[in-house]
Amino acid sequence: MNLPFKALADPTRRKIIMLLKERDLTAGEIAEHFNMTKPSISHHLSILKQADLVSDERKGQNIYYSLNTTVFQELINWFFEIIDYNEGVKNNEDK
Amino acid sequence: MNLPFKALADPTRRKIIMLLKERDLTAGEIAEHFNMTKPSISHHLSILKQADLVSDERKGQNIYYSLNTTVFQELINWFFEIIDYNEGVKNNEDK
DNA sequence: TAGATATTTAGAAAATTGTCTAAATATCTA
DNA sequence: TAGATATTTAGACAATTTTCTAAATATCTA
Numbered sequence: 096m097n098l099p100f101k102a103l104a105d106p107t108r109r110k111i112i113m114l115l116k117e118r119d120l121t122a123g124e125i126a127e128h129f130n131m132t133k134p135s136i137s138h139h140l141s142i143l144k145q146a147d148l149v150s151d152e153r154k155g156q157n158i159y160y161s162l163n164t165t166v167f168q169e170l171i172n173w174f175f176e177i178i179d180y181n182e183g184v185k186n187n188e189d190k
Numbered sequence: 191m192n193l194p195f196k197a198l199a200d201p202t203r204r205k206i207i208m209l210l211k212e213r214d215l216t217a218g219e220i221a222e223h224f225n226m227t228k229p230s231i232s233h234h235l236s237i238l239k240q241a242d243l244v245s246d247e248r249k250g251q252n253i254y255y256s257l258n259t260t261v262f263q264e265l266i267n268w269f270f271e272i273i274d275y276n277e278g279v280k281n282n283e284d285k
Numbered sequence: 286t287a288g289a290t291a292t293t294t295a296g297a298a299a300a301t302t303g304t305c306t307a308a309a310t311a312t313c314t315a
Numbered sequence: 316t317a318g319a320t321a322t323t324t325a326g327a328c329a330a331t332t333t334t335c336t337a338a339a340t341a342t343c344t345a
Binding site: 101105107131132134135138139142153155156157 | 332333334335336337341342343
């Protein structure tokens with residue numbers, strides 16, 4: 096649960112997530128949306144990947160990035176626990 | 191939305207939130223749960239407060255901290271948008 | 286195979302963050 | 316009012332993060 100929270104702390108990375116919500120994109124297409132070098136975007140993508148928030152797949156010269164919704168589900172569960180929407184949803188404490 | 195995400199990026203602060211989920215606590219009580227000085231905990235509390243995730247109220251010598259669920263609700267909405275659990279929860283565009 | 290395109294890796298500099306000690310502020314009580 | 320307790324503020328320092336440029340890797344195509 097630590098890596099996803101760290102990954103979401105950066106506004107650039109949250110914007111990347113919003114872009115990927117619409118459709119899968121190549122690293123280059125993602126970079127076009129930012130005023131930042133491609134290596135920097137590549138680094139952000141790497142952090143999102145380590146956190147398992149996105150996954151990548153090479154197709155020829157391009158690498159396509161896409162959202163990985165499972166970890167987002169886990170994060171939602173974490174928040175539900177906080178506001179006590181839980182107690183029955185699952186059964187896991189702490190974490 | 192930036193301050194809450196930043197605030198949640200630190201494990202100490204997430205643990206504080208988990209403690210406050212159970213009941214309101216004084217700064218000193220919170221500090222007892224950590225292997226860290228009181229000024230450090232005070233600093234973490236300040237960041238949580240700036241993000242509006244917690245609120246504080248002085249009662250005599252003590253300052254009690256408590257969870258502020260509204261921002262957590264907003265965060266949950268943000269996550270719902272990501273996994274498309276939305277479309278009707280807020281604005282119902284086409285579809 | 287050479288050159289073009291897409292992307293990542295490496296390494297460094299600057300900015301931000303987390304933690305500490307020392308000192309300040311606020312409140313209570315004798 | 317003086318001393319004790321609870322907490323924060325200030326300032327410094329180390330660790331982490333963000334960003335850059337330069338170079339490396341991977342793939343395609345002529």
